[in-house]
Amino acid sequence: MMTGLVKQLKNTVKALAVVGLAALSLATAQAQTILRVTAIPDESPTELARKFAPLGKYLEKELGVKVEWTPVTDYAAAVEAVVNKKIDLAWFGGFTFVQANARSGGKIVPLVQREEDEKFRSVFITEAGSKITKLEDLKGHTLSFGSASSTSGHLMPRSFLLAAKINPETDLKRISFSGAHDATVAAVAGGKVDAGALNISVWEKLVSEKKVDPKEIRVFYTTPPYYDYNWSVHAEMPAALQEKLKQAFLKLNDSTPEGKEILALQRATRFVPTKADNYAGIRAAAENAGLLK
Known part of the structure; x- marks a missing residue:
């Protein structure tokens, strides 16, 4: 009798755990109501904000969430913000991506880059x-x-x-x-x-x-060409959201006024998929110059 009761209790606990995990997953998905975005400050703050404005509106429409632009003071701040998950999406240079990836133990995922960034x-x-x-x-x-x-x-x-x-x-x-x-x-x-x-x-x-x-x-x-900029996220961003973000960038083209404006401001012909391996040369150059800590 006691054995049957214990077994029933265990099954109940397991069922509650499954329900709890499902609820947590749903809550996490619902909590992503704001996409926090930043970029390395390689140009003036006003220029960066101007360039991002139409892209932010586009991403809001594509993702169904509010997009919040968060400027940072310097390159190191952009790295730390993404590594510590204070920012969801960041425009990195090749070197800042390598730094962020190293700082996070390989947990930064480059989603897309401009076609131009393959031969920068x-x-x-x-x-x-x-x-x-x-x-x-x-x-x-x-x-x-x-x-x-x-x-x-x-x-x-x-x-x-x-x-x-x-x-x-x-x-x-x-x-x-x-x-x-x-x-x-x-x-x-x-x-x-x-x-x-x-x-x-x-x-x-x-x-x-x-x-x-x-x-x-x-x-x-x-200089000769090399890989450079990309849009990156933390690996702990839900895979579905990562894919939705990637597809939003990939579908941008100049056949619409919106797409034409965004691509022109981003100085891009189009966006293409990218991967961490593309930046192995940047990492090697940083290590050779003694700049990767």
């Missing part, structure tokens, strides 16, 4: 009248990178300098960090440094918007 490049710029025409000419001169954690504004430019047997710390007169790509251009244009390194996408945008005159500031070196 950096440019080195200087004043039009400068005698600097190649990387080797930088010896003895001053140079500005972007953020220390920037892929296209620091890590990869540094990597190509090292490949050209130029040690930024010993061969250059001084290096500095502007904090953002547009700030690097301003530093060169203002005569604060002899040269600067930044991502090619921001450079081309500034030229097209006539915010910089290529007759006054010129590109003297363009």
